[in-house]
Amino acid sequence: xxxxxxxxxxxxxxxxxxxxxxxxxxxxxxxxxxxxxxxxxxxxxxxxxxxxxxxxxxxxxxxxxxxxxxxxxxxxxxxxxxxxxxxxxxxxxxxxxxxxxxxxxxxxxxxxxxxxxxxxxxxxxxxxxxxxxxxxxxxxxxxxxxxxxxxxxxxxxxxxxxxxxxxxxxxxxxxxxxxxxxxxxxxxxxxxxxxxxxxxxxxxxxxxxxxxxxxxxxxxxxxxxxxxxxxxxxxxxxxxxxxxxxxxxxxxxxxxxxxxxxxxxxxxxxxxxxxxxxxxxxxxxxxxxxxxxxxxxxxxxxxxxxxxxxxxxxxxxxx
Numbered sequence: 001x002x003x004x005x006x007x008x009x010x011x012x013x014x015x016x017x018x019x020x021x022x023x024x025x026x027x028x029x030x031x032x033x034x035x036x037x038x039x040x041x042x043x044x045x046x047x048x049x050x051x052x053x054x055x056x057x058x059x060x061x062x063x064x065x066x067x068x069x070x071x072x073x074x075x076x077x078x079x080x081x082x083x084x085x086x087x088x089x090x091x092x093x094x095x096x097x098x099x100x101x102x103x104x105x106x107x108x109x110x111x112x113x114x115x116x117x118x119x120x121x122x123x124x125x126x127x128x129x130x131x132x133x134x135x136x137x138x139x140x141x142x143x144x145x146x147x148x149x150x151x152x153x154x155x156x157x158x159x160x161x162x163x164x165x166x167x168x169x170x171x172x173x174x175x176x177x178x179x180x181x182x183x184x185x186x187x188x189x190x191x192x193x194x195x196x197x198x199x200x201x202x203x204x205x206x207x208x209x210x211x212x213x214x215x216x217x218x219x220x221x222x223x224x225x226x227x228x229x230x231x232x233x234x235x236x237x238x239x240x241x242x243x244x245x246x247x248x249x250x251x252x253x254x255x256x257x258x259x260x261x262x263x264x265x266x267x268x269x270x271x272x273x274x275x276x277x278x279x280x281x282x283x284x285x286x287x288x289x290x291x292x293x294x295x296x297x298x299x300x301x302x303x304x305x306x307x308x309x310x311x312x313x314x315x316x317x318x319x
Contacts, residue, residue, distance in 0.1 A: 008044035011035065014271035014315045016048055018307070031318065035273065111138035111153055117267045118289070120246070128162035129169065134188075135288075136264035143167075155264060156188040161201075175224040177206045185216075191260055193225035248286045248294070255280050258298050259316070266291035268312030277304040277318055 015032055036042055115121045115133045123131045127148055131139065137155025148169045150159075161169045163182030171178045171187050175194040178187060183201020187194065196205050198216045205214045209228035216222060222232040246265070250258050256278035263270055265288040272278040280302035286294040292314060295306050299316050307315040 005040060005044065008038075008040045009048060010269060010271050011273055012041070012044040012048040013269075014273050014309075014313070015045070018273060018315065018317075031273075110140055112141045114138040115155070118265045127164060127167070127169075130160040132158045134158075134264065152187055152189055154189060156186065158184070158186040160184045175208055175226060176222075177208065179204045179206070188261075190257060191226075192257060193223055195221065195223045197221040246288045248288055249284075250286075251283045252281050253283075254278060255282050255299055255302055255304070255316075258282055258286070259295065262286070262288055262291055262294055262298070265289065265294075266314070268310070268314070270295065270314045270316070272316040277302055277316055280304075 015035065018028060019032060036045060113121070113123045113131070113133060115135055115137050118135050120135060121133045123133065125131060125141065125148075126143060129148070131150070133139065134156040137157060138153040139157060140151040140153055142149040142151070144167075146167060148164070148167050150157075150169075150171045152171060152173045157171075159169075159171065159180075161180050161182055161184070165181060169180045171180075173187055173189050173194040175189075176196065178185065178196050180201065180203045183203055184199040185201070185203050186197050186199070188196075196203065196216065198218055198220050200218050203216050205216060205222050205224070206212075207214070207224045207228065207230050210224075210230060212230065214222050214230070214232060216232075220232065220234050222230060224230050248258065248261055250261075256272055259270055259272060259278075270291075277299055282298055282302060284297070286297055288294055292306065292308065295314060295316070299306060304316050304318060307317055309315060
């Protein structure tokens with residue numbers, strides 16, 4: 001599995017809090033050791049621990065092993081508490097600035113239109129087309145005499161396009177470019193890929209990595225994963241439905257992917273500390289307007305539980 005440094009740092013921050021909260025919990029220690037061995041996690045842990053040490057005033061030189069954690073190189077590392085909760089929270093806040101807030105701010109500086117946490121916004125473009133942005137989403141416009149181009153920088157958007165045969169309307173996302181002449185469709189960018197679904201009309205989707213083109217009509221959908229693989233169909237898709245509404249409909253997708261779609265509705269951070277829970281498939285319809293309750297409903301049937309550390313930090317653990 002490909003390492004994701006940003007996610008690993010967030011999970012490491014969550015483990016920093018969990019281990020400091022109850023250093024004597026042997027089951028938690030064992031689960032942490034399993035997490036530590038996943039690709040990229042050890043480096044993330046060392047980075048987060050070092051940040052915590054600096055904030056605590058422990059020192060500026062890197063320790064031989066991660067601060068507050070003895071024996072990471074051995075088979076049975078053991079957590080040794082070294083700080084107090086204010087320092088832990090300061091570490092998390094520092095990570096928010098480095099991992100969450102800064103990329104979001106950069107996207108919004110690049111964007112012509114953007115939304116914040118739990119915000120849905122309708123925008124009418126200069127050609128009469130309408131865009132509905134989901135929460136924590138951003139688009140950049142580039143209209144010319146020969147083309148109407150919208151770049152989806154983050155999140156999701158639903159488009160109701162005014163026909164203009166002389167100026168194709170294109171939506172560029174990370175993994176796919178969608179071209180239309182007049183239609184209503186949605187585009188969702190997730191970490192694992194980009195999905196497009198058509199409510200009305202006709203679109204053409206170019207899968208960036210594969211170089212393949214797919215024609216979609218009303219009711220059709222296609223999912224282009226970040227590894228270039230493509231799935232398509234005309235029934236309820238095996239991924240989160242496109243559209244920036246507050247109800248998340250999903251069938252047979254991993255908990256981690258559903259939680260990713262829920263995150264823009266939560267004004268803090270959601271960390272899945274248990275990889276086994278994140279991999280479990282989930283099916284259902286969830287109300288994103290209450291993220292904490294939705295998270296309970298998502299992970300509970302999979303044997304997980306939600307630890308509410310602060311109003312701004314939710315950690316998913318194995319039951």
